[in-house]
Amino acid sequence: METREPIELLTDLYQLTMAQAYFYSRKLETATFSLFVRSYPANRGYFVCAGLHDVLDYLESFAMDAAAIDYLRSQGLFTHDFLEFLQNLRFTGDVWALPEGQIFFRDEPIVEVTSPIVEAQLVETFIINQINFQSLIATKACRCVHAAAGRSVVDFSLRRTHGIDAGMKVARSSYLAGFSATSNVLAGKHYGIPISGTMAHSFITSFEREIDAFRSYAASFPDNAIFLIDTYDTLAGARKAAEVGKEMAAQGRRLQGVRIDSGDLPQLAIEVRNILDDSGLSNVKIVGSGGLDEYDLAEFDDAQIPYDSYGVGTKMGTSSDASWTDMAYKLVEYAGKPVLKRSPGKVSWPGAKQVFRQRNRRGQLDKDTVGLRGQNITGTEALLTNVMKSGKIVAPLPTLRQSRSRLSGELSQLPDATKKIRNPACYTVEFTPELIALRQAIEQKLTQA
Amino acid sequence: METREPIELLTDLYQLTMAQAYFYSRKLETATFSLFVRSYPANRGYFVCAGLHDVLDYLESFAMDAAAIDYLRSQGLFTHDFLEFLQNLRFTGDVWALPEGQIFFRDEPIVEVTSPIVEAQLVETFIINQINFQSLIATKACRCVHAAAGRSVVDFSLRRTHGIDAGMKVARSSYLAGFSATSNVLAGKHYGIPISGTMAHSFITSFEREIDAFRSYAASFPDNAIFLIDTYDTLAGARKAAEVGKEMAAQGRRLQGVRIDSGDLPQLAIEVRNILDDSGLSNVKIVGSGGLDEYDLAEFDDAQIPYDSYGVGTKMGTSSDASWTDMAYKLVEYAGKPVLKRSPGKVSWPGAKQVFRQRNRRGQLDKDTVGLRGQNITGTEALLTNVMKSGKIVAPLPTLRQSRSRLSGELSQLPDATKKIRNPACYTVEFTPELIALRQAIEQKLTQA
Numbered sequence: 001m002e003t004r005e006p007i008e009l010l011t012d013l014y015q016l017t018m019a020q021a022y023f024y025s026r027k028l029e030t031a032t033f034s035l036f037v038r039s040y041p042a043n044r045g046y047f048v049c050a051g052l053h054d055v056l057d058y059l060e061s062f063a064m065d066a067a068a069i070d071y072l073r074s075q076g077l078f079t080h081d082f083l084e085f086l087q088n089l090r091f092t093g094d095v096w097a098l099p100e101g102q103i104f105f106r107d108e109p110i111v112e113v114t115s116p117i118v119e120a121q122l123v124e125t126f127i128i129n130q131i132n133f134q135s136l137i138a139t140k141a142c143r144c145v146h147a148a149a150g151r152s153v154v155d156f157s158l159r160r161t162h163g164i165d166a167g168m169k170v171a172r173s174s175y176l177a178g179f180s181a182t183s184n185v186l187a188g189k190h191y192g193i194p195i196s197g198t199m200a201h202s203f204i205t206s207f208e209r210e211i212d213a214f215r216s217y218a219a220s221f222p223d224n225a226i227f228l229i230d231t232y233d234t235l236a237g238a239r240k241a242a243e244v245g246k247e248m249a250a251q252g253r254r255l256q257g258v259r260i261d262s263g264d265l266p267q268l269a270i271e272v273r274n275i276l277d278d279s280g281l282s283n284v285k286i287v288g289s290g291g292l293d294e295y296d297l298a299e300f301d302d303a304q305i306p307y308d309s310y311g312v313g314t315k316m317g318t319s320s321d322a323s324w325t326d327m328a329y330k331l332v333e334y335a336g337k338p339v340l341k342r343s344p345g346k347v348s349w350p351g352a353k354q355v356f357r358q359r360n361r362r363g364q365l366d367k368d369t370v371g372l373r374g375q376n377i378t379g380t381e382a383l384l385t386n387v388m389k390s391g392k393i394v395a396p397l398p399t400l401r402q403s404r405s406r407l408s409g410e411l412s413q414l415p416d417a418t419k420k421i422r423n424p425a426c427y428t429v430e431f432t433p434e435l436i437a438l439r440q441a442i443e444q445k446l447t448q449a
Numbered sequence: 450m451e452t453r454e455p456i457e458l459l460t461d462l463y464q465l466t467m468a469q470a471y472f473y474s475r476k477l478e479t480a481t482f483s484l485f486v487r488s489y490p491a492n493r494g495y496f497v498c499a500g501l502h503d504v505l506d507y508l509e510s511f512a513m514d515a516a517a518i519d520y521l522r523s524q525g526l527f528t529h530d531f532l533e534f535l536q537n538l539r540f541t542g543d544v545w546a547l548p549e550g551q552i553f554f555r556d557e558p559i560v561e562v563t564s565p566i567v568e569a570q571l572v573e574t575f576i577i578n579q580i581n582f583q584s585l586i587a588t589k590a591c592r593c594v595h596a597a598a599g600r601s602v603v604d605f606s607l608r609r610t611h612g613i614d615a616g617m618k619v620a621r622s623s624y625l626a627g628f629s630a631t632s633n634v635l636a637g638k639h640y641g642i643p644i645s646g647t648m649a650h651s652f653i654t655s656f657e658r659e660i661d662a663f664r665s666y667a668a669s670f671p672d673n674a675i676f677l678i679d680t681y682d683t684l685a686g687a688r689k690a691a692e693v694g695k696e697m698a699a700q701g702r703r704l705q706g707v708r709i710d711s712g713d714l715p716q717l718a719i720e721v722r723n724i725l726d727d728s729g730l731s732n733v734k735i736v737g738s739g740g741l742d743e744y745d746l747a748e749f750d751d752a753q754i755p756y757d758s759y760g761v762g763t764k765m766g767t768s769s770d771a772s773w774t775d776m777a778y779k780l781v782e783y784a785g786k787p788v789l790k791r792s793p794g795k796v797s798w799p800g801a802k803q804v805f806r807q808r809n810r811r812g813q814l815d816k817d818t819v820g821l822r823g824q825n826i827t828g829t830e831a832l833l834t835n836v837m838k839s840g841k842i843v844a845p846l847p848t849l850r851q852s853r854s855r856l857s858g859e860l861s862q863l864p865d866a867t868k869k870i871r872n873p874a875c876y877t878v879e880f881t882p883e884l885i886a887l888r889q890a891i892e893q894k895l896t897q898a
Binding site: 004005006007009010011012013014015016017018020021022024025027031033067068071072075077117121124125128129130132133156158159160161162163164165166167168169183184185186188189190195196197198199200201202203205206207216217219220221224231232233314315318319320323324327330331334339340341342446 | 453454455456458459460461462463464465466467469470471472473474476480482516517520521524526566570573574577578579581582605607608609610611612613614615616617618632633634635637638639644645646647648649650651652654655656665666668669670673680681682763764767768769772773776779780783788789790791895
């Protein structure tokens with residue numbers, strides 16, 4: 001697990017077998033690949049871009065080491081000449097991309113890679129692996145933030161994320177999406193994200209009496225205590241928390257909050273709020289957790305349930321109602337010629353492209369138009385920028401906080417109908433006549449072939 | 450991404466705040482925590498154990514380095530004395546566990562950790578993170594292997610897994626479950642798993658003519674060619690593949706297979722089989738892929754669709770119909786006293802436990818009984834073994850291939866009704882009278898308190 005393995009081998013074998021076939025076919029000309037999502041998962045009307053930083057770091061440092069080459073040689077599939085070529089290979093291409101935190105839609109290019117075809121092909125798997133997953137989670141988390149309607153939301157997902165890298169990227173993507181903190185301490189260290197957490201049920205059950213657990217915790221953390229009150233009986237737990245909260249107040253301290261993690265969460269919040277208020281503890285917050293997702297948060301907001309903040313875990317961290325997106329990375333141009341794929345339900349748009357975003361007078365997003373890279377559409381913003389040239393990152397990338405601000409701004413300008421948690425309206429994405437004509441011309445040529 | 454970060458911080462903050470509260474309450478006595486799954490996700494009737502090796506490696510090497518301690522100090526939550534205690538902390542406990550590849554059921558302990566409470570508490574997050582995910586995928590992959598009914602299945606999921614660690618662990622867990630290979634080259638190197646892959650649509654579209662792509666690939670891989678035939682028109686693609694297949698045969702080579710990745714997969718397989726057979730290529734295999742899962746594989750088998758093998762990706766690699774299990778790690782004993790939690794829907798069983806498996810005369814699994822660790826039930830096999838003593842692994846762990854064999858054997862002894870892909874029968878798991886009596890006694894005491 002801790003062994004440093006060559007990340008360049010984190011690819012599908014077919015990338016390498018194709019590379020050898022390209023090598024021997026002398027197919028080493030320039031290609032452009034385009035990364036996009038073909039369709040929306042259920043209840044999604046937009047996506048949030050995330051994962052680009054990891055991809056650019058990977059491309060900039062791409063180099064097969066001797067251990068990687070030795071392993072490939074052992075497979076008996078590759079020739080000496082090809083392996084020598086592979087060992088000297090670096091990523092020398094250009095990348096155009098949407099920035100992290102940008103909202104995007106179906107069929108829009110997120111990243112376009114232009115390089116000798118072997119290079120762009122070899123890096124496909126890593127690019128999809130990182131951007132599909134991080135964008136999936138950023139999108140899910142953004143929905144939670146929107147549904148929470150101003151209440152803070154904390155990432156509690158680490159134990160149920162799909163492994164270590166997922167735990168780290170979920171913390172980052174959810175912070176990018178507007179979460180206020182994560183429980184993941186390593187993510188706090190690595191990404192500079194605020195960390196949050198107090199106690200679990202095991203802490204309570206390790207004491208003979210629940211109230212002793214509360215008192216013990218308050219003694220150790222007099223300014224940061226949130227008591228977990230549902231271990232045995234939530235209302236009895238709330239009364240004991242209130243008792244300790246009053247003891248703390250008498251010492252000039254303040255109990256920060258109580259957390260409810262099971263049971264009838266809406267009803268319990270109302271009753272617990274009453275217990276706290278009746279004890280003069282109206283400044284003690286109520287945190288809700290336990291299997292929550294954006295659908296619950298939206299319902300609780302509609303019903304004015306008195307939760308002040310939420311811990312959201314498993315369902316966000318695995319995007320449980322849609323654990324993947326139909327993200328693809330397709331060859332759109334080779335040796336100066338635009339190309340496309342016609343497999344049923346999987347048709348791609350040819351050529352290097354650009355996305356043009358049009359806003360109305362109030363700054364709200366109005367519609368997007370996908371066109372060819374060289375086109376210009378007046379009154380629109382061109383969203384893809386050239387982030388890597390000849391294998392080098394062009395300019396310092398935005399910080400995580402800057403990307404978080406970008407998304408927050410974008411989200412406020414997205415039409416409410418598109419942000420709906422269930423059955424959102426489909427945002428308009430059009431294609432320029434030039435792009436449509438190009439696709440038709442290629443299709444016609446393929447039909448005649 | 451490549452920075453070596455202290456994995457000991459890959460934990461929830463509350464593990465550390467609780468640890469400090471334990472430290473100051475002088476609650477440093479021995480605790481036992483039990484890992485189990487509370488309920489079955491839809492259509493699941495059993496689970497496959499995976500992830501233990503990573504957990505034992507982690508426990509054996511657990512040590513907070515100076516960078517970890519410095520980061521924790523910077524948070525302003527922890528005292529100097531506690532941080533000093535933490536820096537010297539190692540995992541010194543005992544672990545009882547099911548071996549990898551063991552089939553287990555709801556409510557059964559998978560892992561039990563006994564150590565000073567702070568240690569067992571700090572490692573909770575990592576233990577659940579790894580065993581929940583790897584067992585989830587091993588279970589999903591095992592369902593695919595069962596549904597494929599003897600056809601080989603290859604892991605194609607890397608691009609859509611939830612990050613890097615997930616991609617590696619999916620390859621390993623699916624091989625454990627009986628997959629024949631993975632497309633993930635790094636997993637092949639790291640775990641010694643066979644790797645598999647040939648070409649993508651981009652390879653085809655980079656050539657002017659589809660048949661040129663086939664010929665070029667065959668020239669480079671005369672003994673390992675599987676042509677992807679659905680880029681433009683699958684039946685036309687099959688005819689071109691047959692043409693090149695005959696050319697190869699004339700040179701004494703054999704086309705290994707063709708792959709269909711989109712469209713009406715059952716109908717296309719039938720027609721492609723006819724095209725190949727009519728060309729005298731009845732030994733050329735047909736590989737199916739494109740959004741497949743165990744539900745499709747079972748249908749194809751029922752309808753005798755002529756696929757010879759499958760590539761299974763996204764839906765297996767994200768366990769898309771159930772992206773998590775309700776796996777929990779609960780304190781069951783502290784300072785010699787059994788404890789439990791009573792939160793609604795989340796009741797735990799107290800005490801250190803054992804699982805007793807009973808087989809019928811033909812060796813088929815009959816029923817399991819969960820009892821206390823010290824109990825004995827004649828005619829049954831005790832499934833949990835002591836794999837770690839005082840922080841050290843007791844004996845060499847089984848190899849991946851050994852665990853794969855274990856599962857294959859277990860699966861053949863599991864009743865068919867429990868293995869059904871949809872609505873499986875619930876396997877009988879009972880509890881010993883002693884365990885039931887213990888739980889009742891503690892509940893009664895809690896009610897009186």
